[in-house]
Amino acid sequence: MLIELEAITKIYNQGQANEVQALTDVSLRVATGSMLCLRGASGSGKSTLLGIIGCVFPPTSGRAAIAGKQLARLPDRFLTLHRRETIGFIFQRFNLLPSLTVLDNITLPLLPMGVGPRERKLRAQALLAQFDIQHREKFPAGQISGGELQRVAIARALIHDPPIILADEPTAHLDSRLSREFMAIMDRLKASGKTIVLASHDPLVTDHPGLDQIMDIRDGRLHVP
């Protein structure tokens, strides 16, 4: 199992007036090379769960093992190191830096890994070619179309070749043609051996035939449909 969660809870601002219990008793196992979808309404806790799987923050309680590493009580520094090696993120609004070029955006995760400029460029160009956007290499990310943005965001998630790809509402800002295209790319990634976790309430995602597993999340609790 690449992802193993057991009795996870996550409480934001614990002990303060604005305390929020975002996850309650979540247990989940995802096998290597499979594709899981978390389905839930806004505020149900999807992003929070992806944050824990993605080693962004540790759970408040429970056991989480991601790619063989126990996350609970891991200091931020080590969470970051582990995230850098194992996770590729695709965000709802893509989270690209608009003033940076497409190439510079894609290679951002490689800078703290000490990958030199030539190697960075080679890797980025290979991915750009794979997604048919070589001609946008030197464009500022703020000046390309939505469909191109989406592919740049995917390329950035793949640049350091992580075993796990997480996508938080990836189709929320795409039309149905681009959404289908996105799912087709996910199928290809799954076929190449990546483990994929999607969070969405878009039927184009939740009804996708390539999913191995789908789970409902309501008020921070997981339900198997």
Next chain:
Amino acid sequence: MTTPMLERQINFLDYTLSSLWRKRYKNIAVVLVFAAVIFLLASFQLVSNGLLERAQTALVMAPEILIQKMVAGRQESIPVAYAERLQGIFGIRQVTPRVWGYYFDEVTLANYTVIGRDQVAGGSDDQLTQVLADGRLPAAVGETVLGQAVFRTKGLQDQRVFSLFRPDLSLKTLTITGLFKKESNLLTDDLIVLSLADSRDLFGLPPGLASDLMVSVANPREIGTVAKKIAAALPGTRVLTRPQIEKTYHMIFGWRSGFASVCLLAALAAFFILSWDKASGLAPEERREIAILKILGWQTADVLLVRFFEGAVVSGGAYLLGCTAAYIHVVFFGSSLFLPVLAGWSVIRPDLHLVPAIHLADLLLLFCFTVMPYLAATVVPAWRCASLPSATALQGG
């Protein structure tokens, strides 16, 4: 797990430079404003150090007691015969007349300082002898010793003889018997030392007159008492003691530089407010950038390193630029911006031209007051933002 350290640093530096380049107009403006502040501070420091050095060298040449004749509140030539009226005062070791003045050389357009005195055993010649490079002080009429600047500007190579103009434009020829050291104090650089008779001849001063009388005392602790007795014995004179001269220098210096400091402090304060404004809130795009970098696997320290590089390039560049401009201003443009503020000095030395005195301690002080706060203003707010968990990037954006 090992990541190559050097490559990481290079990557971050690379990232810093290209993000500085993307906002180049804004950054160049910041560097220019910052450099202007540093320029003001550094030139002021250079000028005031130069002045202080001048004051100190002038003091080295100052006698223990100086007697000047005052007429209607102005200094006039003093009869040498006044010395006889001091004979009864106990504690005076020696009274030596001195002529001094400025000689403007029409040919080289340079101002020289001329001192005429006679060699007296145990007199003030001791100080001059110490800064002599070679030769001996003038012992007879027609002999002279020159400072290096005079020697250079007059273009004297192997010549042992040179001439100056009397007020009636007739030529006065002198034989060089020695030169002052190059590295000796700045005051001797433009100095021409002559015998008393020669200096009177040069300035057209009647015999029996001098510019002032120098008094040396047997016991330095008695300077004050001896000076009082002299003042009583010679009404119509001004009696200056070395401690008084020292105090005057410091007072003028203190007042002038105090005023200038206030102005500079105002400039510095304005700059601080500017950088604090920058510090107090990161722009939303900056917060977003930090959140994205962190979630993509950048450590807090990596984000801070980039901010540090950014601040270091901007403030370090401004510092170098400002200090270099200040040096050029003082050396090549005679600190023309500052001398009016410090004009009190021209009373003491109308020919004031400064060789900047660079003190490492002052440069460091300036560094601490400008570069350090700027660095703090760039790094600290980023540190507050970057050390928060990177969850914000998860929330849609």
